[in-house]
Amino acid sequence: MAMSLETMEPNPVWAADAYPDTVDVLTAYGPDLVVHVWGGDWCKDCRSQLPDFGAALEAAEIPGENVHHYPLDQDKQGEGVEEYGIEYIPTVVVEYEGEEIARFVEDEPVPIAVYLADEIEAELGPVEDDA
Template sequence: MSEADAESGTLETMQPNPAWDADSHVDAVEALSEDGLVFRVWGGDWCGDCRGQLPDFGAALAAAEVPAERIHHYPVEKEDDGSKTGPLVEENDIELIPTVVVERDGEEVARYVEDEGVPIAVYLAERL
């Protein structure tokens, strides 16, 4: 993805959950804090899965002290047929949300899609 990526806003659901316990997720916080990682988050504030998962992920990124310029939000809308529309949805094969893509040096190194059975931060940390 280029630096000219068009973002159309922020996701309220990425506001960190104040109840999230970083001490219980030390390995995840450490993995997410790696220099140079870029986080691209597709979600919708209307989406139940996003409302349930993204606040904790936002808290994990805050605990890892990831700079805001390395976290990109891509708000997604759902069409009547269930398909998703929004910034870079087609280019990145976004079908389910939340989807989080982690890049290093412009290359995708990990991807979380909707519900992997563990929290987003834990899932991504295991793959980094």
């Protein structure tokens, strides 16, 4: 069984309606995305950022089998580190049809989900409004 990151447990107070565009993008493309998350439950940045990201994935109903956790030890060693060139955590890589289309590394001025949704939209195109 794959290991999981406790820090990816969705933050119960995260407000999806505060991030409607982010959730729309993740929802629209979610079934076709594969999300790889490297982190450590011991890592302060992971503990502060990943619960909100977990909540965003949940709000967007990203299928659980499309989200892969890679817990790393304090030397940042673990599964996929070499293959994906992981140096800092949290790192989140989003793949679409087997190709990497977005990557969040450690810290950005916006939350992980917002950053990745922007990258996904830039790569795959804007989500059509149903208005």
